[in-house]
Amino acid sequence: MAKVLITGISGQDGAFLARGLLEKGHEVYGAMRRGSTSKTGRLNELGIRDKINYCTLEVTEFANVQNVLNEIRPDQIYNLAAQSFVADSFQFPHYTSDVNYMGVLNILEAMRILKLDTKLYQASTSEMYGDVLEKPQTEKTPFNPLSPYAISKLGAHSLVVNYRQAYDMFATSGILFNHESELRGLEFVTRKITSWLAEIKLQGKDALPLGNLSSVRDWGYAPEYTDMMIKMLEHDQPDDFVISTNTEYTVRDFLFMAAQEVGFDLHSEGEGLEEKCYDRKTGKLIAYVDPRYFRASDVVYLRGDNAKAQEMLGWKPEILAPEIARRMAIYDLKKAALNTPGL
Ligand code: NDP
Ligand code: GDR
Numbered sequence: 382m383a384k385v386l387i388t389g390i391s392g393q394d395g396a397f398l399a400r401g402l403l404e405k406g407h408e409v410y411g412a413m414r415r416g417s418t419s420k421t422g423r424l425n426e427l428g429i430r431d432k433i434n435y436c437t438l439e440v441t442e443f444a445n446v447q448n449v450l451n452e453i454r455p456d457q458i459y460n461l462a463a464q465s466f467v468a469d470s471f472q473f474p475h476y477t478s479d480v481n482y483m484g485v486l487n488i489l490e491a492m493r494i495l496k497l498d499t500k501l502y503q504a505s506t507s508e509m510y511g512d513v514l515e516k517p518q519t520e521k522t523p524f525n526p527l528s529p530y531a532i533s534k535l536g537a538h539s540l541v542v543n544y545r546q547a548y549d550m551f552a553t554s555g556i557l558f559n560h561e562s563e564l565r566g567l568e569f570v571t572r573k574i575t576s577w578l579a580e581i582k583l584q585g586k587d588a589l590p591l592g593n594l595s596s597v598r599d600w601g602y603a604p605e606y607t608d609m610m611i612k613m614l615e616h617d618q619p620d621d622f623v624i625s626t627n628t629e630y631t632v633r634d635f636l637f638m639a640a641q642e643v644g645f646d647l648h649s650e651g652e653g654l655e656e657k658c659y660d661r662k663t664g665k666l667i668a669y670v671d672p673r674y675f676r677a678s679d680v681v682y683l684r685g686d687n688a689k690a691q692e693m694l695g696w697k698p699e700i701l702a703p704e705i706a707r708r709m710a711i712y713d714l715k716k717a718a719l720n721t722p723g724l
Pocket of ligand 1: 420
């Protein structure tokens with residue numbers, strides 16, 4: 382049984398990861414930033430809220446990080462804490478960099494100074510590829526980040542590689558492509574779509590405004606991806622791994638798939654900023670393009686080649702975008718029927 386510290390435990394991945402680690406018999410410490418201790422909705426939803434040892438951790442404060450690590454002396458750290466919403470990173474670039482880059486430096490430095498024999502998992506991201514020419518993307522594809530979020534994550538990724546090489550630390554980076562679930566934050570496009578469609582259907586909400594409908598993503602299912610995080614730290618060597626499904630769908634595809642589950646049969650009219658999506662049966666406007674949701678610069682194509690993870694970690698993703706859209710839509714229809722706000 383290992384003593385495991387998860388930063389960002391209140392987020393989507395933190396909840397699924399904690400459940401996976403508890404199922405394996407590990408002792409889980411969940412770090413939350415000050416003021417977030419009431420954010421246990423996802424952990425409650427998974428029935429594990431009372432099985433975790435909570436602690437307060439602000440990853441941007443070095444002394445705090447050092448004290449917490451010294452006190453717990455974990456065998457493993459999963460660093461999931463981040464300002465994770467790309468769109469917001471354009472408005473809060475300093476804050477994003479403090480949490481996503483300096484936070485990782487603080488953890489690595491504390492591990493080094495305290496001489497901890499701890500394995501570190503760092504939550505890297507496909508956003509680091511940015512404006513890619515190579516398709517699909519592998520661990521060897523050059524990075525070309527397009528947002529303050531991606532730049533901060535690439536800095537953190539480079540730190541992990543450097544500390545691994547310079548100090549022989551067991552520090553692993555998972556380059557995870559987008560992964561979604563019923564517990565996804567409401568600001569991300571998949572959950573925005575499923576929660577909003579359910580409210581249109583059951584509560585008469587107005588049509589859904591969206592940004593770039595042609596943006597392509599490789600969407601996987603979050604619980605499968607957090608299982609891969611565990612496998613990465615169980616592997617005998619620290620390394621970088623792409624975790625993806627090697628499939629591609631546009632935001633429009635996801636919208637249409639989720640709409641089908643909710644009971645709308647969508648078709649598009651118009652192009653670009655003029656595009657509107659109507660229900661064939663009723664003629665009702667369901668979704669439309671709204672320039673407010675376009676980003677200053679956006680990653681428009683991502684698809685990951687997961688061959689290394691398949692070979693070295695023995696994994697194949699099973700749940701793909703159509704099934705993810707179906708599960709999320711069903712969950713949000715239930716929430717809307719009960720008139721309970723999403724998590
Ligand atoms: P969420 O946004 O759901 O969760 C982020 C977590 O970080 C929350 O628990 C949040 O706490 C915490 N956090 C934010 N700021 C701080 C801070 N200053 N100090 C301590 N904790 C903080 O993200 P996900 O669960 O989806 O993602 C987990 C990680 O994986 C993130 O690092 C993300 O960037 C990365 N990632 C995610 C992918 C995805 O598709 N989901 C893909 C690739 C990488 P609070 O509840 O208080 O806000
Ligand atoms: P992303 O996820 O930026 O890839 O980051 P998000 O769901 O926010 O956007 C995906 C794509 O959809 C387009 N889009 C919209 N996005 C949002 N949020 N809202 C809209 O209305 C909308 N309309 C179109 C976006 O422009 C984009 O192209 C997620 C996060 O979890 C990161 O933390 C993680 O690192 C990456 O995935 C991999």
